[in-house]
Amino acid sequence: MGGIDLLYKLALIVIIFLISLVVAMYSTYAERKIAAFFQDRIGPNRAGPWGILQPLCDGAKMFLKEEIIPTNASGFLFIAGPSLSILTACIGSAVIPWGQHLTIGSHVVDLQVADINVGVLYIFGVVSLGVYGVMIGGWASNNKYSLLGAIRAASQNISYEISMGLSIIALLMLTQTLSLREIAEQQYSWHWNILRQPLGFLIFIVCAFAETNRTPFDLPECETELVGGYHTEYSSMKLGFYLFAEYINMFVSSAVMVTLYWGGYNYPGMYWMLAHVGTTIAPIIGVVVMFAKVFLFIFFFMWVRWTIPRFRYDQLMDLGWKVLIPLAIANIVLTGVVSTVLRHFGI
Amino acid sequence: MEPLSNKRKLIESKPLNFWERAYLPAIISGLSITMKHFFKKPVTISYPEEKREFSENFRGMHSLKRDENGKERCTACGLCALSCPAEAITMIAAERQKGEEHLYREEKYAAVYEINMLRCIFCGLCEEACPKEAIYLDGDIVPADYLRKDFIYGKDKLVEAPLNQ
Numbered sequence: 330m331g332g333i334d335l336l337y338k339l340a341l342i343v344i345i346f347l348i349s350l351v352v353a354m355y356s357t358y359a360e361r362k363i364a365a366f367f368q369d370r371i372g373p374n375r376a377g378p379w380g381i382l383q384p385l386c387d388g389a390k391m392f393l394k395e396e397i398i399p400t401n402a403s404g405f406l407f408i409a410g411p412s413l414s415i416l417t418a419c420i421g422s423a424v425i426p427w428g429q430h431l432t433i434g435s436h437v438v439d440l441q442v443a444d445i446n447v448g449v450l451y452i453f454g455v456v457s458l459g460v461y462g463v464m465i466g467g468w469a470s471n472n473k474y475s476l477l478g479a480i481r482a483a484s485q486n487i488s489y490e491i492s493m494g495l496s497i498i499a500l501l502m503l504t505q506t507l508s509l510r511e512i513a514e515q516q517y518s519w520h521w522n523i524l525r526q527p528l529g530f531l532i533f534i535v536c537a538f539a540e541t542n543r544t545p546f547d548l549p550e551c552e553t554e555l556v557g558g559y560h561t562e563y564s565s566m567k568l569g570f571y572l573f574a575e576y577i578n579m580f581v582s583s584a585v586m587v588t589l590y591w592g593g594y595n596y597p598g599m600y601w602m603l604a605h606v607g608t609t610i611a612p613i614i615g616v617v618v619m620f621a622k623v624f625l626f627i628f629f630f631m632w633v634r635w636t637i638p639r640f641r642y643d644q645l646m647d648l649g650w651k652v653l654i655p656l657a658i659a660n661i662v663l664t665g666v667v668s669t670v671l672r673h674f675g676i
Numbered sequence: 677m678e679p680l681s682n683k684r685k686l687i688e689s690k691p692l693n694f695w696e697r698a699y700l701p702a703i704i705s706g707l708s709i710t711m712k713h714f715f716k717k718p719v720t721i722s723y724p725e726e727k728r729e730f731s732e733n734f735r736g737m738h739s740l741k742r743d744e745n746g747k748e749r750c751t752a753c754g755l756c757a758l759s760c761p762a763e764a765i766t767m768i769a770a771e772r773q774k775g776e777e778h779l780y781r782e783e784k785y786a787a788v789y790e791i792n793m794l795r796c797i798f799c800g801l802c803e804e805a806c807p808k809e810a811i812y813l814d815g816d817i818v819p820a821d822y823l824r825k826d827f828i829y830g831k832d833k834l835v836e837a838p839l840n841q
Contacts, residue, residue, distance in 0.1 A: 367710045371720040636710045
């Protein structure tokens with residue numbers, strides 16, 4: 330790898346990092362605005378025109394708040410918790426292909442930080458690391474409510490990871506690869522995986538809601554019932570990191586869902602565009618399409634949040650273990666049978 | 677036993693059918709309901725830029741009235757203070773001097789007239805008690821402030837603006 334390439338990779342990492350931070354920042358604003366619209370209100374409109382400076386004000390407020398570390402808290406772990414949480418949230422986006430190969434002059438640019446051949450496994454590794462942030466934070470607080478909240482969160486995340494993994498296996502049986510780039514390439518034009526794996530996608534999106542701790546699975550933090558769950562003892566920007574990590578997770582999981590099931594940067598008529606508009610403009614349109622899909626999913630996350638009430642804890646476990654896991658296994662069997670039959674008849 | 681009214685209704689609880697248990701149709705209908713609200717006009721009134729219309733008998737901030745010649749109507753009789761259930765009104769009476777006839781209608785007037793807006797419950801009993809039609813609660817909402825002492829309104833804030841002659 331030459332020096333230019335290395336420099337380019339660094340630039341791409343920084344850009345993607347910044348994009349995910351800005352998207353997460355404005356997701357908080359979007360959440361408040363969208364919540365307001367769903368409830369026939371206006372939402373934040375005082376800071377700047379239409380309130381667009383609201384996230385900056387919120388951030389400044391978070392930084393200026395008094396930072397309290399409880400006396401009996403475990404000092405190092407107390408800080409490690411939110412750091413780990415936001416770290417795992419940020420590194421998830423590294424394997425996502427944001428667009429086709431972009432040609433600028435004679436230079437071919439790869440719009441993906443790392444095209445590793447175990448991309449899907451990497452995502453899963455990062456997602457399961459996210460539990461540690463919550464668990465460490467809850468434990469280090471030395472507060473029984475925090476610990477109980479952390480246990481709830483951890484058991485929820487671990488339960489739903491299983492059905493998430495099982496729903497992915499059915500998809501991998503069709504794609505025959507773990508590389509997210511190849512999965513995206515396979516879904517050229519309109520051949521999106523959602524058409525082949527609707528049930529798998531349904532299971533995946535339910536699990537994604539649970540993994541990101543979003544309503545209807547937000548009981549790890551449910552503000553109205555617990556005192557704040559695992560982050561009861563957190564204040565200032567450490568609390569901000571926990572909340573912020575949730576929004577970054579939402580962005581990354583939307584991007585993963587788009588890449589795996591909704592065709593990533595592919596859109597009908599992309600080859601016609603590639604031939605007629607050129608190899609610079611067309612991939613950029615692909616990136617725009619990718620982000621449009623991601624934003625639609627973020628909107629969907631918020632839409633669901635302001636529609637559905639929270640699950641009870643036993644209902645949550647019932648859904649995870651008694652419904653989603655059998656359903657995911659059935660989906661694997663069904664996918665295997667159908668694809669074998671189709672291959673037998675040469676379709 | 678014979679029911680007292682015919683309003684009694686037996687509720688059967690049927691076991692949920694498959695689609696009801698699947699939960700998804702319910703989610704979709706819920707999502708469509710919230711989406712309808714997404715495009716509705718917001719009901720918010722952006723106070724203080726916009727104000728809700730008050731009803732005709734709205735009781736807001738007090739004003740001490742002047743008569744048709746611009747003289748203060750209040751004679752410091754103290755009936756308003758006496759009627760006030762919150763004991764928000766205090767006043768100090770004074771005698772009208774020569775040369776002040778154009779300022780005060782009667783021989784006695786209120787030199788100091790204070791209403792504590794934090795105590796006032798805007799019941800309007802002072803308005804009813806006043807024999808001289810000198811006090812009315814026809815003003816706006818009392819504005820917010822920082823200090824308790826700033827909520828004690830004196831004559832500078834309460835008395836109507838003088839007539840332009």
